[in-house]
Amino acid sequence: MLCWGELGSGIQHKPGSQTGDVLTGQRIQHVCSRDGVTVFVLGNGKVYIRVRGRKQKTEPGLFPHFKQQIIHFAASGTSHILFLSQAGTVYQSEVKSKDTAAATKEFSIMKPQVLKSLSEKNIIQVACGNNHSLALSKDGQLFAWGQNTYGQLGIDTKGASQPIPRCVTSLTGMPVAQITAGGGHSFALSLSGAVFGWGRNDRGQLGLKDTEDRHKPNLVKLLKCKKTIHISCGEEHTAVLTKDGLVFTFGAGSYGQLGHNSTKDEIKPRLVGYLFGKRVSQIACGSYHTLVFVASSGEIYSFGRGENGQLGNQETSDQLVPLPVNITDISDKNGTENGLTTKPAVRRILAGGNQSFAQIGDEAGLESSVDPSALHTLKRIMKVDRVLEKELDRNTIRAIVQAFSSSQSLSASFLDVSKDGHFNTNGEVSGLDMSAVYLGFVKLVKNSSVLEKVKNAVEDKLIPSLPQSPACVETLRVYIILPELIAVLTGSATLTDSLNKAILSLEESYLKILECWWSTMPYYFFKRLVDMYQKKSKQLLQLTREGTLKDNSKLHDSLTILQTLYKVNSSRRKKIPERNFCIRVMKIKYFMKLIAYPCIFDAEAKLELLNWWSARAMQWTAHNPLALNQPICLQVARQMILQDALEGLRSTRLYLCGPRIQVRFTGEASYGPGVSQEFFTLFGRELHSNGRIFQRSEDSELLWFPSWEPERDDVFYHVGILCGLAVSNGFICNFNFPLALYKKLLQVQPTLEDLKELSPVEGNSLQEVLDYEYDDTEDEFCLDFTIPRQTADGDTIYQDLIPNGSEIPVQKHNRKQYVDAYVDYKLNTSVKKQFEAFARGFRNSALPVVDVFRPEELRDLIHGNADYEWDLLEKNAGYDGYTQTDKAVRNFWEVFRNLEEEKKKRFLAFLSGSDRLPVGGIQNFQIAIINTRSSEPDSSYPRAYTCSRSLDLPNYSNIEILREKLLHAIESGEEFNAQEL
CATH class of the missing domain: 3.30.2160.10 (Hect, E3 ligase catalytic domain)
Incomplete structure (x- = not known):
């Protein structure tokens, strides 16, 4: 062990082996120091302490109070020392000091006391500030106690001290990898590199871009995605190390301890540029100085306060930039070899107070006991995937159950470690390896008794502990892992119900993150998730029909998540087929109860719901002659469709959604559905060719809101009304709008x-x-x-x-x-005013049921379908007074089959008023060929889509006459029946 700085014998300005003869040849596991006290923890579990006293004691003395316990770590503050045993027990010793006549202090260490409140917690890390302490349990819980003047305990209050350890609940669920503390501030590092700080911040030591103290953990946003792996704190400054070997410092800079060639404070993390090109592997902070170690070159760099020789440069001046520490000139067997100066192999650096230490490779057993990354404590974190790899003995089963009882342990498990993928955890990526999740549960399912214990632990302990507002996104991994557990369980209904409530109780911002994770989840696992909720919802709906489901909230919770997954599916690169969401609803009364969950309806069910609602509105109007929602009657001239329609709407007042519409053409006596359909067809054509209302895209021919103001302020409002009337009345009108318009109407964000x-x-x-x-x-x-x-x-x-x-x-x-x-x-932005007017008109005339449709479905419902499968038109035709084998019928279909494509479309328009097909295509379009001379037609018989023209063939057995008359009817729009002959 090399040491330099303020030692018991005085000040040592350069590295040397001055730990004392008692420790010569001993393997030193850990060293910690604060003013006047240095604690050495040996590899055999013994503790030696050097205390600065009246005689300036130089030899470390054996701490006699640990005879049966094996100590493997210690941390020291100015008023106390914590000892952590190999069994996870925490002991605390009070440090007392008194001034002497020589203006120095004498220190004495009190007998350590077991912290009983932590005795069952299996502690794996401890840290000390000046007068406060932190402890981390194996299952990821963080405890704090001591002075709380600046909020350094992180318990959402500040001021009063806490003698008993309290759980830092705001970090519940976060897989904590490391804890550390400075003078009056504290830090916690998550397993995937999220940094949280709290406590004193008067010098910017929390890195939060200000100097306000914090009394609960705050995410250091400027360190997000930096792959932080270690944090070290000084009295008023902080240093962090990233996986890529970069060092960031912030806080007090009075002595140059930040390494930026300045004595200025930094209130946000700043890269130590003077270490550029050097891949740093370890960092350590003393009170006002900083050490870094570069493993590739074996060099230690120091900067900051040097008054007590703690920089190891043989000087007492401060150092503002990192400079190498000369560790070659030491007088031991490593000092020279064949007359050449050599450098000892440094394995680990440590610092505290005004002292610096370097553990070197010749210390017995050091190579196997010290992790070069200084993160050896990470290996002790309880992770489900690690426990599942062990043989299932009694201790392992207990560990598995404990791991599934803790959201911290579950969140730390199954991480994507390939190429450090879990360090990229953010609002879009979970950092999980889903294959590892699957394989882990495949192992677990082999033992049914263990599986049942795990289920109980999750339901009774883990889910109730989940926070509504997690401090860290890593906590949300639980919601991705648990469905995979449910997938291998039998009788998991109550567990699913509990999970659903936990998901839906999340704050909206965290629910949005979960949705983003679902959207990037591998296809197989997302499909399993959808199938799970579709099956669950179907079962609950069946129980509702049977009247045996007492708590309807379970059904609505399941359907709410299924609907959310349906929305997520629309943004996925590889989408799940929509049929995977559908649940057949047999009775219309259930349609109305479940209208908030349109994902379960297929296209047929949605159309059935729309038609039912439309018919209900019409019946209500018919039976209420004084009703305000009477049909809208428009009279338009064929030469002025657009102008007359807008003027007619201006003189009409809408009272309720979904009114009927009747259109008459000026100078023509007929009216009815066919005439109204023809109006909408002509309106769409004129709107497209007009050019004064909407702007037509040159390369797509689609219409969009213009950048200029229209001639009349209400024009978009009234076009929106007509769009709503079309869908409510079942008419086809190709408005030539892009899908983006229908997305916006249904509050779906348009994309590139x-x-x-x-x-x-x-x-x-x-x-x-x-x-x-x-x-x-x-x-x-x-x-x-x-x-x-x-x-x-x-x-x-x-x-x-x-x-x-x-x-x-x-x-x-x-x-x-x-x-x-x-x-x-x-x-959005450039057309906000125009679209809002259009949307207001649409909502005023469309039935509310339009919200069950997807944007694509709504567009097809209004624009119609252009997928012409003409053979289905013949296959689905109906006959009244004819049979399919009659000569006139055979001749008609032969003529039709030989028509050009454009002529066929015009014949379709002749029959229905539109050359486009209803939703579902031509298979949902049936024509009836009627012999009006043989019998009166049955009014209930299925006819053409709107039956605007009759199709009668009694005297058209001559195929040439038939062709001539049919083409004439198509061109002229005249009736096509026997009365023409």
Whole structure:
């Protein structure tokens, strides 16, 4: 052991073997020190303490109070020392001091006392501040006690001291990897590198960008995704080490202890640039100095206060930048070899107070006992996957049950360690290896008795302990792991119900994170999750029908999560088929009760619900002649469809959603569904060709809200009304709107894919920016955070996408932000006023049931289907007064089959008023061929979609005459029946 700084014999300015003759040849497991007291923990479990007293004692003395206990770690504060035994027991000794006549202090160590409140907790780490203490249990619980002047205990209060250890509940569920403490501040490090600090912050030692004290743990956001693996605290400063060997420091800089060539304080983590190119493997902080160790070169660097020789540079001056410590000039057997100076192999560095230490490789047994990363305590964290690898003896079974009782242990398990994947845990990635989860439970299921104990532990202990507002996203891993446990359990209904309530009780922001994790979950596991909730919901719905389900909240909880998974599925790269969500609902009364969960309805059920609601509204109006919701009657001229329709709506007042609509063409006597359908078809065509209301995309021909103001303020509102009327009345109107419009109507956020549909050139250009992987994005694309916009005068100006966007170039690191901002502006911000007017009109005329449809379904419902399977039209046809083998019928279908595609579409429009098909395609479109001379047609017989034209064939046995008459009818729109002959 090499040491330097303020030692018992005085001040030693350079590294030397001055631990005392008693310790020569002993394996030193750990060293800790504060003013006047140094504690040596030996590999054999004995403790030696050097105390500065009246005679300036130099020889460490055996601490006589541990005869039966094996101590493997110690931590010291200014007023106390903690000892941690190999069995996980914590002892505390009070340190007393008194001033002497020589203006020095004498120290005495009191007999250690067992902390009984922690005796059953199996403690694996302890840490001391000046006057407060921390302890970490094997199952991940963090305890704090002592002085709380600055909130350093993290128990959500400050001021009063706490003599009894209290659990830091705000970190419940977080898999804590390391705890450490400075003078009046504390830190906890999660297993995946999240850093939380609390307590005194007057010098910025918490790294939170201010100097306000914190009385509960706060995430150091500036260290997110830095892969932090170790934290060390000084009196008023902090240093952190990353997996990549980078060192960040913050807090007090008065003596240069931050290593930035300055004595300024830093209130946020700052990279120690003077260590650039050196992969640091260990860090250690004394009170006002810092050590770092570079394993590849074997060099120790020091910086900060040097008054007591603690920098090891043979000087007493402060050092503002890291400089190497000369450890070659030592007078022992490693000092020279064949006359050449050699450097001893350093295995570990430590610091405390005004002292520095380096454990070297020639100490007995050191190589096997000390982890070079200084994170050997991580190996003792209880993890389910590690326990499952052991043989199932009594102790292992007990450990498994304990692990499943703790959300901290479960959150620390099954991590994606390949390429340090778990360090990337964030709001989008869980850091879990789902294959490891699956294999772990495959092992567990082999022992049914253990599985039952695990189930009870999860239900009785783990789930009740889950916080509604977790401190760390890593806590949410439990919600990904537990469904895999449920999948291998039998009789897991109550466990699923408990899990559902825990999920739905999460604060919204954390539920959103869970949704993001679901969206990136591997396909197989996401499908298992969907299948689990679909099966569970189906079972509960059956119990509801039977009247045996007393608690309906269980059904609604399960359906709520299933509906959430359905929403998540829409954003997944590889989607689950929608049929996996569906549950057949037989009675319409259940439709209404379950309308909040449209994922369980297939397209047929949704249409049935829409038709039922529409018919109900019509019946209500018919039986209430004084009802306000009377049909809307429009009279329009064929030459002025658009203008007359908008003017007619301006003179009509809507009272309720889903009114009926009747349209008459000026100068024509007929009206009815067929005429109204023809109106909507003509309206859609004129809207598309008009160019004064909506802007037509040049490369997609789709319509979108314009950048200019319309001639009348209410025009978008009334077009929205017509869109709502179309869906409520079952009419097809190809408005030529992109899917983005229907997403917005159903409160689904449009994406880049939607912009590609509306404007392919623009969208694909943005995709090129996203796909460009090189670092010269700025030079290649020459973009900034602006977007071109046309003014009313036709001029082009550039709109900032973010504040000062014109001054911010698009680079590799911010290109996604640019694309997201561009899409948001194009599809949301720039058309906010116009869309809100359209949406208000749509909601005023559409039935509320439209919310059960997906955006794609709503678009197809209104725009119609263009998938023409003409053979199905013939296959599904019905006959009244004819048979399928009659010559006239055979001739008709032969003529139809030989028509050009465009003629077939026009015939479809002749029959129904629209050349597009209803939802479901042509298989949901049935025509009836009727012989009106043979019998009166049955009004209940299925006919064409709107039956606007009759199709009668009695005298068309001559195929040429039939072809001529059919083409004439298509072209002229006249009736096609026997009365023409």
